[in-house]
Amino acid sequence: MTVPELALHHQRLEARATQLHNQIERIEAELARNPEAERLEREVGSREAVRREVELRLLQSERETESRRARLRARERELMSGRINNPGELMRLSTEVDHLKLALAGDEDAELELLEQQELVEKEVARLEADLGAARSSGEAAAPGRQEELLRLELVLAETETEREAVWRQLPADWQKAYRRVAARVSNPVAEVVRGQCQACHVGATSSGMQLLRRGSLVLCENCGRLQVAT
């Protein structure tokens, strides 16, 4: 390879290394997350919240029923005790007993409904947890292929970097210096010149510039300042 060709080759290796580096980062990020498992985790969390709420309402309803039942027993005992002779008072008590019985029937219906809800949400949670387990293990099963790809890319990157460094060492000091200076402001410091035109900025080279280029001298584009390589 001529010196200008080495400079161009170095630029290509650098671009390749950047590309490989990006691919590696993407796969690493991909391996770090499992979107399906994450979605199911959120779903399990929200169903668990519903399950706890139903449980709480059930407890509350059981407590209310229990206190109503106790009140009913007390009123019934009063009625049966024979201690109350006032007809108005007896009527009031008997009406209250009827109301309490009606309310208790309603309580039982509501409780049954809550129990059904509880069973349903428990089944849902169990199903989602099973799905979550499956998503996690399928994520782990899919990972080996990606792991191999990652290792392969890391190997190619290491080779590319080694070659790039070897190419760099072959560049003369004045080329290295010019390359570094231009690379500080653009990502592609080397431009090919095709049919007398800089391929980076599309401005034509002068005829004296072309003569120098053909001899493989270090020539910078008069317009964009890149190192030029005649191809």
Ligand SMILES: [Zn+2]
């Ligand atoms: Zn140019």
